[in-house]
Amino acid sequence: MSNQLSIDQAFINNLNTIIEDHIEDDQFGVEELAIALGISRSQLHRKLNAINGKSTSQFIREFRLEKAMDMLQDNVATASEIAYKVGFSSPSYFNTSFNQYYGYPPGEVKFRNPLNDEDVVEIPPMNDNAEPVLLKRRRFNPRTYVIASMVLILIAIISYYNFAKPETNTTSEIIDPVISSDNSIAVLPFRNMSGNPDNEAFCDGMTTAVISGLSKIRDIKKVISFTSMMNYRNSNKSIPEISDELKVHYILESGFQKSGNEIKINLQLIDGTSDKLIWSEEYEGKYDSVFKLQARVAEMVAKQLKAKITEEERTGIHKPSTKNMEAYANEVQGFYLLNSYSTKNIIASRKYFEKAIELDSAYADAYTSLGRTYSTLGTWYGNLSRKEADSLAAPYFKKALQLNPKNFQLIYSMAEKELFNWNFKSADSLINIFEQQRGKFFFSSFIDLLLCRNDEVIESTHHLLKENPDASWGYHAVLAAYAYYFKGKKESSLYVMRKGLQLAPDQNYYDHFGNIYLAMGDYEKAKDVLETGLQISDKRHASMVIHLAAVYYYLGDEGKSKELLNEVIDRANKGEPEINVFVAHYYARLGNKDEAFKWLDIAYKKHEVDMIWLKADPNLLKLKNDPRYKLLCQKVGFPETKNNFN
Structure with a gap:
């Protein structure tokens, strides 16, 4: 038996050596490894599976991720640079794989340890005799209805069960649609210019805030959603390519830097059809004035797009989501984890939203996001039944609705909820409201x-x-x-x-x-x-x-x-x-x-x-x-x- 263990270990050591020799080659995969060993792919798969139960592709990927962890802990380079150093073809794929393997993004390596078992949270039972539910991962496995005015958004949400939309069965030729409006924009994810991975969450927070501010201006015909724009984080695509794919005229590129209580924002507004710089500006200020900066950015961009802003819209743009900066910091961190597509991170995000609500009991965004953590785990991300998930999410959605019924994040969350409860027309109609301001996704x-x-x-x-x-x-x-x-x-x-x-x-x-x-x-x-x-x-x-x-x-x-x-x-x-x-x-x-x-x-x-x-x-x-x-x-x-x- 010991001899067999020695042979198996020698085989694994040989694999490690070969992969390490090709660690930066993103084209080095299962086929190349099998050739280097002088055996077939099927032989390699069977042998490796017999030793440790892993597939060859999984073994290679985990080896690369473990090397990346060592580099991140030694602070040898940025996460994006390390992605290429360990053979990932794109930083976004690296971030996703790292998140799935370790339970948190690479940017958090220096600031936290891997989530332990105690981070897997038990949901309290529905009654005293029931057992608590341990949340585990379970992955997932236009329209003709037009809203006459934004006033109907409130009516739509409160009475969303009554929505109906005529069905169409027309087909369209598969061609590139033209950009529908010159007055349309996509906000690329804010770049983290500080070099501190801990600021990634704040970059996402800035991106969300600017998108939200622009979406409140009716004269801007189309603003692409945050969810869709996250696909372009670390993308190597050109501005015209992104503009063409999203069917928008303008692209806003931004950078965010935070050092202590000082923040700096760099902005560039680009004509997506010609790739010409239209406008650029830099803002500096204190972190506790971040809401003013976010509103200022939205107004300046709207001015460049020649969009008219009503007094009501201006008031909405300048109204902060919370006056408590610590609550905001918690909500931003929780939102970052919630959108990481990791079950452990979704569960871990709840403590940030709960803290934000503790600090500000009128914080609508935090209630919405906390409701989403439960609702999401009632689908393919957890082991809750739909009934349990809805029961746990309902009070948070209800509170968010009372505090801010026009919140687009809430509209999206309720559209998800409606779909998962088989209310297709309601889900479709709510998503139409969302799309009118945020674009298709x-x-x-x-x-x-x-x-x-x-x-x-x-x-x-x-x-x-x-x-x-x-x-x-x-x-x-x-x-x-x-x-x-x-x-x-x-x-x-x-x-x-x-x-x-x-x-x-x-x-x-x-x-x-x-x-x-x-x-x-x-x-x-x-x-x-x-x-x-x-x-x-x-x-x-x-x-x-x-x-x-x-x-x-x-x-x-x-x-x-x-x-x-x-x-x-x-x-x-x-x-x-x-x-x-x-x-x-x-x-x-x-x-x-x-x-x-x-x-x-x-x-x-x-x-x-x-x-x-x-x-x-x-x-x-x-x-x-x-x-x-x-x-x-x-x-x-x-x-x-x-x-x-x-």
Whole structure:
């Protein structure tokens, strides 16, 4: 046994040496490592998996991340520079991978230790006899309605259950739409010029504040959302490329520097169509005057865009979200963690929002964000049922609504909540309000996909097919891959999946892309993608297990297929929330309609989130001509459409 351990350790040491010799080569991957060892990829994968249960790509990635951690702790360079030094093709992908592996972004290495088990927070039980719930990671696995005036925003939110939007089934030619208005702008994420990674959160706070201020000015026709702009953090794309993709005329580039109580902001307003500098300015001030600076920036940019500002709008721009600077600092830090796509960070962000509320009980943004932490963990990021998540989030959303019903972050959060509760028209309408000021982004494309508006999905994600897309992919790749598949554009779907896994690999991608490969009948590729996804995931996602069960069935291994199916059925019978729908997917895929509808009925009665995929999951294609399918779609609340899976 000791001899075997020695042989295995020697093999691992050899791998480490080879990878370290090529550490800066972002093209050095599984194929290159196998060649260097003189064995096949499959041999390398089997041997490594037998030793430590890891895939080869996971082993390489973790080796690079651990080297990066050493460099960050030794402060040898900035996080972006280190990303390239350890072989990552883009800092954004490095940040995402580092965050997933260590539980916090690379910028926080010098200021905190990795989150320990005590940071995993228990949600209090709903009653005295219930057990507390331990939050763990569970990843995810225009319109014709026009608001007549901003006054209706208040009415829309308070009565959002009553929204209705006529459905359209028109398709559009897939072409680059022209920039719709000269009076449109995107604010690039503020650059951290201080060299202190701890200021990354403040940079995001400045970006959010300027976007929010500009969005309050009705005469500015389009302001791209913060969520969409985060795709361009560390992007190497040119200003004209970004302008073309976002369909805006102007781009605001900014830098933020903070040293003690002193802050400095550098601004450059650029014509996105010509790449010409229109205006630049520098502001300096004290940190406790940051709200005045944010308002000043919004006003000066609006002036350059020749946008008129009413007195009401000016008052709104200058009204600070809080007068307590310590509360603001906590909210900014919490918001930064909440948007990191790490379950531990989402949980950890709650203490910052709770502290912000403790310091300022009228801080609407903090209530909204705290509600989002619970609501998010009721989907693919946690193990809460939708009912539990809504119950925990509701008081915070209610309080935020009372304090500031026109808050766009609240509108977005409530749109999410409505969608996950099957209220498609309400979600669609609320997102329309958001889009009118913030521009189109992935969530609206997600709704398009769920409602079979595949042409609109493709139109909004067409730029993904351009060369060197780097950070702009994000979850758009998943939406585009499905939309191209349903439109019969197999090669485009394959291209998007290959690029998605190459540029921004994520367990969520492996789940969805494995599902699409399964639908295409490429079972070996589906098996490889899904097994890799399970290996890099921090839990066994029921959707991936079920997809893999179907793959094994078609590969002729019915024993393995049944074993995986029974695993998920057993978990469902033991009360694991939100997974009955996946058992239905298995039976639907195999053509057993009666069993499929039996499990769909269970999922319907439990109000499972993933029922929103009823019209957009290829596993359910064989059910679409069954009268029971149409009836179920009506019961779930889907708007009527002529065709499904179109």
